[in-house]
Amino acid sequence: MADSLPVLDLARLELPEAEQAPYLAELRTTARDVGFFYLVNHGISSQLLQNVQSITRTFFALPDAEKQRVSMIHSPHFRGYNRAGVEYTREQRDQREQFDIGAEREALQLLPGDPPWKRLQGPNLWPEALPQLRPLIHAWQQAMTHVALRLLRAFAKSLSLPPTAFDALYGSHPNEHVKLIRYPGQATGASQQGVGAHKDSGFLTFLLQDRQPGLQVEVAPNTWVDALPKPGAFVVNIGELLEIATQGYLRATVHRVKSPAAGQERVSIAFFLGAQLDAEVPVYSLPPALAAEARGLTRDPANPLLRDVGWNYLKGRLRSHRDVAERYYADALITDKS
Ligand SMILES: O=C(O)CCC(=O)C(=O)O
Numbered sequence: 658m659a660d661s662l663p664v665l666d667l668a669r670l671e672l673p674e675a676e677q678a679p680y681l682a683e684l685r686t687t688a689r690d691v692g693f694f695y696l697v698n699h700g701i702s703s704q705l706l707q708n709v710q711s712i713t714r715t716f717f718a719l720p721d722a723e724k725q726r727v728s729m730i731h732s733p734h735f736r737g738y739n740r741a742g743v744e745y746t747r748e749q750r751d752q753r754e755q756f757d758i759g760a761e762r763e764a765l766q767l768l769p770g771d772p773p774w775k776r777l778q779g780p781n782l783w784p785e786a787l788p789q790l791r792p793l794i795h796a797w798q799q800a801m802t803h804v805a806l807r808l809l810r811a812f813a814k815s816l817s818l819p820p821t822a823f824d825a826l827y828g829s830h831p832n833e834h835v836k837l838i839r840y841p842g843q844a845t846g847a848s849q850q851g852v853g854a855h856k857d858s859g860f861l862t863f864l865l866q867d868r869q870p871g872l873q874v875e876v877a878p879n880t881w882v883d884a885l886p887k888p889g890a891f892v893v894n895i896g897e898l899l900e901i902a903t904q905g906y907l908r909a910t911v912h913r914v915k916s917p918a919a920g921q922e923r924v925s926i927a928f929f930l931g932a933q934l935d936a937e938v939p940v941y942s943l944p945p946a947l948a949a950e951a952r953g954l955t956r957d958p959a960n961p962l963l964r965d966v967g968w969n970y971l972k973g974r975l976r977s978h979r980d981v982a983e984r985y986y987a988d989a990l991i992t993d994k995s
Pocket residue numbers: 836838852857864866872912913914925926927
């Protein structure tokens with residue numbers, strides 16, 4: 658078993674069409690066998706990477722009172738700040754503070770009987786004390802969506818589907834979720850769960866790590882590989898939507914983060930590309946040779962996969978953020994489709 662993740666070079670997508678086959682095959686088998694890889698030559702300038710990392714540190718260094726003004730408890734759309742220990746994964750508290758930003762849209766006018774996931778759409782919360790954050794994160798969302806779409810189309814091609822096969826799911830209202838994260842160092846008596854073992858729910862996730870280790874990937878049952886930081890590269894992983902769409906050919910791999918050593922901190926910036934909330938994930942039919950290699954869907958009773966994108970996304974948000982769920986989704990907790 659390899660002790661580090663594979664590296665893929667996005668610039669190879671620019672090769673003449675006839676020379677792309679070996680690259681696409683590598684992309685496909687990496688995503689099937691490991692589900693995690695480093696992405697280099699992704700085309701995002703190192704200046705933008707640095708600016709986003711630096712403003713993330715500035716945000717977390719704001720006084721607690723400023724961060725509380727944009728606390729997620731004020732947002733029915735699951736946007737805003739959470740202190741360490743508020744979020745849950747696998748019934749355990751995560752030792753990380755985080756700031757969630759979604760697609761910047763107006764809240765929908767809701768009618769009685771509308772499904773509760775429609776409440777997920779809405780504006781973000783922005784800290785008045787850091788006005789530069791909003792334009793920079795908007796630029797980041799655009800840049801990341803562009804890279805994510807290039808990669809998603811490459812995955813479609815690698816599966817012998819039309820390059821635009823997933824575009825209908827992604828649609829004109831993609832779910833462009835950015836999460837700024839800070840993991841404090843281990844404290845005596847606290848758990849070392851930075852974030853507990855989980856799969857991501859969207860299409861693709863991109864992680865921009867700083868220099869601290871801590872991210873671990875379950876490449877085989879109970880075999881964890883450290884995804885050590887690689888300067889300038891993203892760590893990319895497959896989410897449940899791509900796993901469902903490909904009958905398990907592409908793999909949504911379990912991962913977790915261990916808290917850094919006492920006195921250290923780890924900053925990571927996650928970008929999750931999801932489908933539009935009103936989409937339903939079809940099963941794409943793969944050529945027989947590929948279909949034969951698809952693993953089928955893993956059934957985890959603790960985490961049933963839902964084809965309805967809005968429900969699947971809401972399920973994850975309700976589990977992670979109990980306080981927001983109780984405040985705005987008490988009805989959905991009773992009718993939770995899972
Ligand atoms: O901190 C990281 O790099 C990973 C975070 C993560 O897996 C998540 O938020 O889904």
